[in-house]
Amino acid sequence: METVTDTSGKVTMSPVLRAMDHIDAAIMFVCKLTIVVTGTALLVLLAASVMSRYFFNFSLIWVGEVPEQLFPWMITAGVALAAVMNSHIAVDLLVRMFPEGVRKVLVVLIQLLILATYVLLTSYALGVAEITALERSPVLKIPGSYGYYAFALGAALVAFSALTRLIRFLITGEEPVSGGFGQEHTQ
Numbered sequence: 001m002e003t004v005t006d007t008s009g010k011v012t013m014s015p016v017l018r019a020m021d022h023i024d025a026a027i028m029f030v031c032k033l034t035i036v037v038t039g040t041a042l043l044v045l046l047a048a049s050v051m052s053r054y055f056f057n058f059s060l061i062w063v064g065e066v067p068e069q070l071f072p073w074m075i076t077a078g079v080a081l082a083a084v085m086n087s088h089i090a091v092d093l094l095v096r097m098f099p100e101g102v103r104k105v106l107v108v109l110i111q112l113l114i115l116a117t118y119v120l121l122t123s124y125a126l127g128v129a130e131i132t133a134l135e136r137s138p139v140l141k142i143p144g145s146y147g148y149y150a151f152a153l154g155a156a157l158v159a160f161s162a163l164t165r166l167i168r169f170l171i172t173g174e175e176p177v178s179g180g181f182g183q184e185h186t187q
Contacts, residue, residue, distance in 0.1 A: 017171060020164040027084050027157050034077035038070045062139045069137070072147035076154025083161040086176045107175055111166035118159035125152035 013021075049063040082088050095106050128148045135144030165176050 014171065017168060020168050023160060023164050024084050027160060028081060031077040031081035031084070031157070035074055035081070038074040038077070042067055042070055042074070065137045065140050065142065069140075069142055069146050072150035076150045076157075080154045080157035080161065083158040084164075086165065103175065104169075104173070107169055108166065111162050111169065111176075114162040115159050115166065118155045118162065121155040122152050122159060125149075125155055 045063050045066050049060045052058055052060050095103055095110075098106065125148050129145035129152060132144035132148060136142065137144070168174070169176065
């Protein structure tokens, strides 16, 4: 880990690494908050819909549209959270079979590939969101673009995650590990 010694002789973490940890912590906070808020809203609204039908014999027709709008936000927040924590499913057996020098090159190439792919996905999702902005849900009249904005934001957060992992790797030389790479300072 790259460290810096301040004027009092105290050893601290590099400002760049500290910034990467802050970015990851912010992404994790936003993702966790999004998951909790959307999950709670879905649970409450769907329970209210079932109770209104069962106890009062009428249907809240607008409740059927809400999951279509909230679910993409919850899912993309989960994907981005897993990316920040490096907890996506990965098969690294092949990578581990190479010598350390080759592994380091592969780590850089993989992070660059992830970064480029998710930047491209962000761009495409924003383009589709523009196209679908004129579509409206039947009851609530919510633009059809909201789900695509969720996907765009999630893809951008995964791209930021790949960037922070890449920078952290280039500074420290530590390979990403599942569930903890760079998280020792943010939890």
